[in-house]
Amino acid sequence: MSLTAARDKFRSFLTRKGLRATNQRLAIFDAALAQGEHFTAEQLLDYARSIDDSVSRATVYRTLPIMTESALLREVDIGTGEKYYRASREGTDVQVAQVVCIDCDRIFEISAPFMSWYGNTVSQKLGLTPVSQRLQVSAHCNAWRETGHCPRREAT
Amino acid sequence: MSLTAARDKFRSFLTRKGLRATNQRLAIFDAALAQGEHFTAEQLLDYARSIDDSVSRATVYRTLPIMTESALLREVDIGTGEKYYRASREGTDVQVAQVVCIDCDRIFEISAPFMSWYGNTVSQKLGLTPVSQRLQVSAHCNAWRETGHCPRREAT
DNA sequence: CTGCCTGCAAACTCTTTGCACGAAT
DNA sequence: ATTCGTGCAAAGAGTTTGCAGGCAG
Numbered sequence: 367m368s369l370t371a372a373r374d375k376f377r378s379f380l381t382r383k384g385l386r387a388t389n390q391r392l393a394i395f396d397a398a399l400a401q402g403e404h405f406t407a408e409q410l411l412d413y414a415r416s417i418d419d420s421v422s423r424a425t426v427y428r429t430l431p432i433m434t435e436s437a438l439l440r441e442v443d444i445g446t447g448e449k450y451y452r453a454s455r456e457g458t459d460v461q462v463a464q465v466v467c468i469d470c471d472r473i474f475e476i477s478a479p480f481m482s483w484y485g486n487t488v489s490q491k492l493g494l495t496p497v498s499q500r501l502q503v504s505a506h507c508n509a510w511r512e513t514g515h516c517p518r519r520e521a522t
Numbered sequence: 523m524s525l526t527a528a529r530d531k532f533r534s535f536l537t538r539k540g541l542r543a544t545n546q547r548l549a550i551f552d553a554a555l556a557q558g559e560h561f562t563a564e565q566l567l568d569y570a571r572s573i574d575d576s577v578s579r580a581t582v583y584r585t586l587p588i589m590t591e592s593a594l595l596r597e598v599d600i601g602t603g604e605k606y607y608r609a610s611r612e613g614t615d616v617q618v619a620q621v622v623c624i625d626c627d628r629i630f631e632i633s634a635p636f637m638s639w640y641g642n643t644v645s646q647k648l649g650l651t652p653v654s655q656r657l658q659v660s661a662h663c664n665a666w667r668e669t670g671h672c673p674r675r676e677a678t
Numbered sequence: 679c680t681g682c683c684t685g686c687a688a689a690c691t692c693t694t695t696g697c698a699c700g701a702a703t
Numbered sequence: 704a705t706t707c708g709t710g711c712a713a714a715g716a717g718t719t720t721g722c723a724g725g726c727a728g
Contacts, residue, residue, distance in 0.1 A: 386702050386707060407692080422710045427693060445599040447718090448692060465644055465652075474648055484634070485659050488621055492630055494661035501657045503641050505650035542682060542727050563717080578685045583718060603693095604717060 369399055372438060372453075379436040393418035394429045398439055404450040404473045444502060446471060463501035470507070525555055528594060528609075535592040549574035550585045554595055560606040560629045600658060602627060619657035626663070 376395045380387050397414035398405070405413075407426055414421040430451065433439035442450040444466045450473060463478035478501050485496035532551045536543050553570035554561070561569075563582055570577040586607065589595035598606040600622045606629060619634035634657050641652035 384707095388702070388708065390709070420710080424694080424711075425709060428708085443601040445601070463640075463644075465648060465650060467650070468653060474650075476644065476647065478640070480636075481657075484619075484657070485661075488619075488632065488659050489661065491632065492621060492661075493664045494621060494623070494630075494659075495664065496659050496661045497624060499657065499659040501637075501640070501655065503644050503650075503652050503655040505641075505645065505648075505652045508649045508651065540682095544683065544727070546684070576685080580686075580719080581684065584683085 369396070372399055376433070376436060376438055379438070380432075383432075385432065389418055390414075390421050390425050391429050391432070393421055394426055395433060395438075398433060398451065399453050401453065404442060404452045406448050406450060408448075410451070442473065443500075444471070444473065463503065465503045465505055467507050468504050525552070528555055532589070532592060532594055535594070536588075539588075541588065545574055546570075546577050546581045547585050547588070549577055550582055551589060551594070554589060554607065555609050557609065560598060560608045562604050562606060564604075566607070598629060599656075600627070600629065619659065621659045621661055623663050624660050 373392065373395060376392070377387050380391065385391075394410065394414045396417055397410055400413060401409070407423075407430060410430075411421065411423050411426045414426060430439070430441075434441050434451075438454055440452050440454055442452060442464060444450060444464060452475075461477060461479050461481045462475045463481070465474040465476065466472070467474075481499045481501055485499045488494065489496045529548065529551060532548070533543050536547065541547075550566065550570045552573055553566055556569060557565070563579075563586060566586075567577065567579050567582045570582060586595070586597075590597050590607075594610055596608050596610055598608060598620060600606060600620065608631075617633060617635050617637045618631045619637070621630040621632065622628070623630075637655045637657055641655045644650065645652045
């Protein structure tokens with residue numbers, strides 16, 4: 367999906383919801399798509415400001431839930447205080463597990479197709495209606511095993 | 523494991539680590555074991571104070587990591603801002619998944635033996651050394667499906 | 679006695695919110 | 704013209720930390 371096509375999808379999502387397509391929202395959206403990997407609200411703010419320097423932290427926080435609801439963005443919570451986000455990859459990331467490096471907080475994602483099966487099993491056992499599931503593995507880099515620290519981890 | 527036996531384990535853990543077995547730490551530990559289900563730091567503080575009213579919030583927060591490290595307590599992060607804890611059940615809860623009710627934040631736990639298998643698979647694929655894994659399913663109570671809200675959820 | 683632990687309160691981090699101005703429809 | 708959206712700064716929630724005094728070993 368090209369950047370322009372994605373932006374059009376976001377525009378139409380906003381319109382459909384009766385929300386306005388402001389420059390700030392579009393700048394934040396473009397910034398989100400420009401991120402290569404997972405990013406935090408603060409990183410998103412920095413990048414969005416390089417596109418439109420009038421973007422404020424408050425608007426970033428107000429726009430994140432909108433983008434998440436539009437399914438063009440996914441929220442990833444690895445339990446480190448701050449939330450991470452990532453642009454969706456055209457349906458391929460419905461069932462993904464995260465592998466988090468304990469040393470540098472880098473997030474890898476791999477597919478885990480059995481997760482939905484598991485959610486359904488659970489629904490039968492407990493009489494619940496599953497909405498979502500997440501599977502996360504915390505791990506050390508191999509570099510950590512050899513050198514005692516993660517190469518991506520700058521000073522502590 | 524009886525409460526006294528558990529307390530002895532905690533005492534010896536403290537000693538082994540060169541930490542002191544203060545009244546506050548023991549009161550907090552007893553309070554943790556007395557909780558029937560998952561609890562928050564604040565709930566633990568309340569209960570610990572009913573045992574020893576000199577216990578402060580700071581000491582609770584300082585003691586939680588110690589108990590977690592001793593493996594007598596487990597930390598459960600369901601991504602709701604505050605962390606939950608639970609006393610360990612003698613080895614049976616090494617591989618458990620959490621099912622969280624979206625409406626009342628109640629946490630159910632069920633065994634998920636395939637998690638360790640998954641962690642190992644991941645370690646092979648990515649060349650990482652897995653340390654822990656967590657699997658969580660977010661779901662609605664059946665009561666929610668029928669009445670539109672969770673019975674455990676008081677006013678909103 | 680020595681120094682680890684404690685309570686208190688202030689600090690911190692991330693996120694949310696009230697308010698008056700500004701811009702999209 | 705209307706509203707909805709915005710930036711700013713203050714508030715909020717949960718957790719952490721500096722400090723002076725207190726108790727375990």
